[in-house]
Amino acid sequence: MKKNQLMEKAIHGLFLVLGLITVGCVLLITVYLVISGIPAIREIGLIDFLFGKEWASTASEPKYGILPFILTSIYGTTGAILIGVPVGFMTAVYLSKLASPKVKSVMQSAVSLLAGISSVVYGLVGMLVLVLGIRKFFDVPDGASLLAAIIVLAIMILPSIIKMSVTALDAVPKEYEDASLALGATPIETYFKVSVPAAKSGIAAAVVLGVGRAIGEAMAVMMVAGNVPNMPDSLFQSVRFLTTAVSSEMAYSSGLQQQALFSIALVLFLFIMLINATLNFFLKREKE
Amino acid sequence: MLNQALSNKRKSFELLMKGLMLLSVALTAALTLFLLVYVLLQGIPNITWELLSTKPSYLTESIGILPDILNTVYIVLATLLIVLPLGVGAAIYLTEYATNRKVVGMIEYAAETLSGIPSIIYGLVGMLLFSNHMGTCLMAGSLTLVIMNLPTIMRTTQESLKTVPQSYREGAFGLGAGKWRVVRTVVLPGCVDGVITGCILSVGRILGESAALLFTAGFAHAVNGMMDGLAAPGATLTVALYVYAKEQGEFGVAFAIAAILMVLTVLINFAAALVQKYFAKRRSL
Amino acid sequence: MSMITVKDMCLWYGDHQALHHINIEIPEKSITAFIGPSGCGKSTFLKTLNRMNDLIPGVKITGDIRYEGTDIFSREVDVNNLRKKIGMVFQKPNPFPMSIYDNIAYGPRTHGITNKVQLDEIVESALRGAAIWDEVKDRLKKNALGMSGGQQQRLCIARALAVQPKILLMDEPTSALDPISTSRIEELVMELKEKYTIVMVTHNMQQAVRVSDYTAFFLLGELVEFGKTDDSFSQPQDKRTEDYITGRFG
Numbered sequence: 113m114k115k116n117q118l119m120e121k122a123i124h125g126l127f128l129v130l131g132l133i134t135v136g137c138v139l140l141i142t143v144y145l146v147i148s149g150i151p152a153i154r155e156i157g158l159i160d161f162l163f164g165k166e167w168a169s170t171a172s173e174p175k176y177g178i179l180p181f182i183l184t185s186i187y188g189t190t191g192a193i194l195i196g197v198p199v200g201f202m203t204a205v206y207l208s209k210l211a212s213p214k215v216k217s218v219m220q221s222a223v224s225l226l227a228g229i230s231s232v233v234y235g236l237v238g239m240l241v242l243v244l245g246i247r248k249f250f251d252v253p254d255g256a257s258l259l260a261a262i263i264v265l266a267i268m269i270l271p272s273i274i275k276m277s278v279t280a281l282d283a284v285p286k287e288y289e290d291a292s293l294a295l296g297a298t299p300i301e302t303y304f305k306v307s308v309p310a311a312k313s314g315i316a317a318a319v320v321l322g323v324g325r326a327i328g329e330a331m332a333v334m335m336v337a338g339n340v341p342n343m344p345d346s347l348f349q350s351v352r353f354l355t356t357a358v359s360s361e362m363a364y365s366s367g368l369q370q371q372a373l374f375s376i377a378l379v380l381f382l383f384i385m386l387i388n389a390t391l392n393f394f395l396k397r398e399k400e
Numbered sequence: 401m402l403n404q405a406l407s408n409k410r411k412s413f414e415l416l417m418k419g420l421m422l423l424s425v426a427l428t429a430a431l432t433l434f435l436l437v438y439v440l441l442q443g444i445p446n447i448t449w450e451l452l453s454t455k456p457s458y459l460t461e462s463i464g465i466l467p468d469i470l471n472t473v474y475i476v477l478a479t480l481l482i483v484l485p486l487g488v489g490a491a492i493y494l495t496e497y498a499t500n501r502k503v504v505g506m507i508e509y510a511a512e513t514l515s516g517i518p519s520i521i522y523g524l525v526g527m528l529l530f531s532n533h534m535g536t537c538l539m540a541g542s543l544t545l546v547i548m549n550l551p552t553i554m555r556t557t558q559e560s561l562k563t564v565p566q567s568y569r570e571g572a573f574g575l576g577a578g579k580w581r582v583v584r585t586v587v588l589p590g591c592v593d594g595v596i597t598g599c600i601l602s603v604g605r606i607l608g609e610s611a612a613l614l615f616t617a618g619f620a621h622a623v624n625g626m627m628d629g630l631a632a633p634g635a636t637l638t639v640a641l642y643v644y645a646k647e648q649g650e651f652g653v654a655f656a657i658a659a660i661l662m663v664l665t666v667l668i669n670f671a672a673a674l675v676q677k678y679f680a681k682r683r684s685l
Numbered sequence: 686m687s688m689i690t691v692k693d694m695c696l697w698y699g700d701h702q703a704l705h706h707i708n709i710e711i712p713e714k715s716i717t718a719f720i721g722p723s724g725c726g727k728s729t730f731l732k733t734l735n736r737m738n739d740l741i742p743g744v745k746i747t748g749d750i751r752y753e754g755t756d757i758f759s760r761e762v763d764v765n766n767l768r769k770k771i772g773m774v775f776q777k778p779n780p781f782p783m784s785i786y787d788n789i790a791y792g793p794r795t796h797g798i799t800n801k802v803q804l805d806e807i808v809e810s811a812l813r814g815a816a817i818w819d820e821v822k823d824r825l826k827k828n829a830l831g832m833s834g835g836q837q838q839r840l841c842i843a844r845a846l847a848v849q850p851k852i853l854l855m856d857e858p859t860s861a862l863d864p865i866s867t868s869r870i871e872e873l874v875m876e877l878k879e880k881y882t883i884v885m886v887t888h889n890m891q892q893a894v895r896v897s898d899y900t901a902f903f904l905l906g907e908l909v910e911f912g913k914t915d916d917s918f919s920q921p922q923d924k925r926t927e928d929y930i931t932g933r934f935g
Binding site for chain 1: 406410413414417418420421422423424425427428429431432433435436438439485486489490492493494496497498503506507509510511512513514516517518519520521523524525527528529547550551554578579580604607608609610611614615638641642645646651654655658661662665666668669672673
């Protein structure tokens with residue numbers, strides 16, 4: 113009997129440890145990023161680091177200002193959201209409310225496929241279709257630009273936005289819609305004036321999720337944005353994002369340069385944590 | 401009076417919204433179709449037996465992706481082997497053992513946080529945590545992917561555990577079974593579908609991953625056995641695609657890999673849908 | 686005078702015939718109760734009157750339904766206008782997840798009223814009409830989901846009144862409510878018949894006796910008996926009605 117109890121306790125403990133692994137991982141990641149990200153910020157100075165307009169890590173007198181990366185990430189994400197959200201949202205309303213079961217299921221497979229395509233494949237197609245297309249269409253010397261990155265990101269966030277919005281819209285109780293129809297509203301008026309407002313927390317969460325995806329994407333952007341650390345003054349400028357700033361120099365960096373890359377990662381991480389907190393806020397509201 | 405038609409304002413709202421919706425759906429559908437067809441058309445002609453069965457050689461100036469295929473297989477196997485017990489264990493803890501709401505909330509919040517972290521950050525942390533100690537190698541990449549896929553396995557297992565009827569557990573407890581025995585005999589068999597779904601999703605994610613592997617697993621193209629392979633640096637198919645396209649301008653090879661990845665993505669989505677259908681049917685019986 | 690005239694109406698869900706040859710004339714400014722065991726078609730019939738059944742795939746309807754002499758299935762009839770004239774209150778209170786004010790203003794806004802002063806007036810008179818103004822006038826901006834079930838149902842009645850319908854269809858409006866809320870709704874319904882024609886589905890025979898002027902008894906998709914409530918319950922013409930109201934089945 114005693115032996116049995118002991119074993120039960122041991123097994124309980126083992127599962128507890130397994131359960132806590134995720135917590136451990138989050139702590140580990142946070143601690144590592146903070147520890148490795150702080151030294152460079154200290155040396156460069158927080159203000160110079162965050163608001164410096166010039167990044168020249170390999171110059172004889174290196175400059176480590178990441179404002180261009182921050183702004184590029186913000187502009188790029190905003191642009192992707194401005195294109196991706198309306199398209200994704202409208203698609204979601206159609207799929208959830210108007211589409212026949214067959215169309216809905218076919219489109220949902222299409223959206224899953226879109227979500228499953230690897231970022232490097234997006235990058236590859238972007239390089240050969242978008243970048244070349246932009247060069248020809250707008251008659252610019254190089255199509256690898258902020259615009260190309262925005263379009264690729266807009267497409268990449270589309271599936272998350274559609275999936276999450278459809279889930280939220282599907283969950284709207286039919287009673288709301290019946291009430292609206294019975295008052296003489298048309299089905300379309302009902303969907304946009306009753307169903308959408310009723311699902312607004314879920315849709316907001318979808319948008320925030322899209323923001324997270326867009327700001328965190330590295331490889332596809334790396335392949336289409338040109339990667340020159342310019343300030344993002346124009347859509348056709350070759351630019352570097354926070355993510356690509358880390359990946360484009362990591363392979364050959366050392367010393368303060370490498371430490372500065374870790375600091376960029378820390379800044380990116382803080383952005384993501386902020387976005388996650390916002391996402392959680394909306395998801396909680398959706399549950400209520 | 402009943403035959404009064406909709407006002408112009410309402411009519412134009414209807415038309416506008418309908419138009420925008422149809423346009424958006426058409427755009428999404430066209431994009432998917434274009435990507436699928438374009439990648440396959442560009443890629444399939446470049447897939448040859450030689451490409452699939454050799455390694456790149458400077459002597460013959462040829463490119464082969466056999467090492468990348470093998471590396472991908474190794475990394476998928478190693479990652480699943482490690483992440484499955486961890487993820488399933490964590491899910492069992494949450495649904496069967498945990499009593500403290502705060503602990504559950506903390507674990508779930510941590511899992512959500514993990515799934516929100518972008519892969520480039522995983523790559524960086526993986527480099528610091530693993531590659532800096534064990535060298536750049538597939539195993540380091542694999543361990544990084546374990547952390548990334550933990551939340552997926554956890555979530556799918558948890559979801560399937562929730563569908564195990566409480567009465568089964570009560571029935572087993574009522575017969576005097578201990579907690580562990582109940583978990584082993586009643587709960588574990590009930591989460592098979594969640595584990596399988598989780599595996600499929602994880603395989604898809606590992607196949608598509610590149611940013612997390614670039615600095616942890618490296619990008620060598622040597623043919624190795626599984627054990628030697630895990631200890632050596634190596635590129636997966638995705639990383640190889642990136643290197644060939646971005647660094648070497650070998651677009652033919654890149655598209656060949658892209659086509660292979662595309663076909664695998666389609667298969668994985670299909671498998672996931674099939675598994676879901678199969679288990680949904682079995683459960684309803 | 687009758688508001689709605691139904692002649693030889695049948696309804697199918699796919700292959701299953703749910704309503705058989707219904708003939709009825711619903712009198713103006715009175716309360717007509719539909720009673721019958723569950724599954725007898727009374728709710729289906731109610732929902733046909735404002736064409737809410739149109740939304741269900743596979744539904745086929747034959748026969749003739751006229752609202753003030755107009756065939757409601759005629760091509761010229763705009764279904765949205767029909768539903769504006771024939772309001773509906775559902776079994777479960779279903780206020781929108783919006784403020785009390787926006788719930789009431791939803792209908793008028795849909796039909797093109799945007800003037801704030803006008804909307805304020807409509808909201809107040811609708812809420813007064815549903816005898817709930819005094820309870821909510823100080824919290825019009827609060828979310829309607831925070832109200833009690835009985836209040837929510839009266840809000841839904843007010844919401845239906847705000848588009849100035851001629852008829853109110855009520856589908857078991859008190860079945861989800863406690864006895865006190867139920868009696869308040871019943872009182873309200875009896876006041877409303879001064880201005881509106883009310884058709885009410887109920888599974889509660891006492892309720893039918895208490896509030897209705899006319900009673901229609903449905904069984905297995907047929908309208909078995911229709912007449913003044915007092916007559917139907919004191920001297921039913923049909924044996925099946927008698928069996929049902931004396932509790933022999935149901």
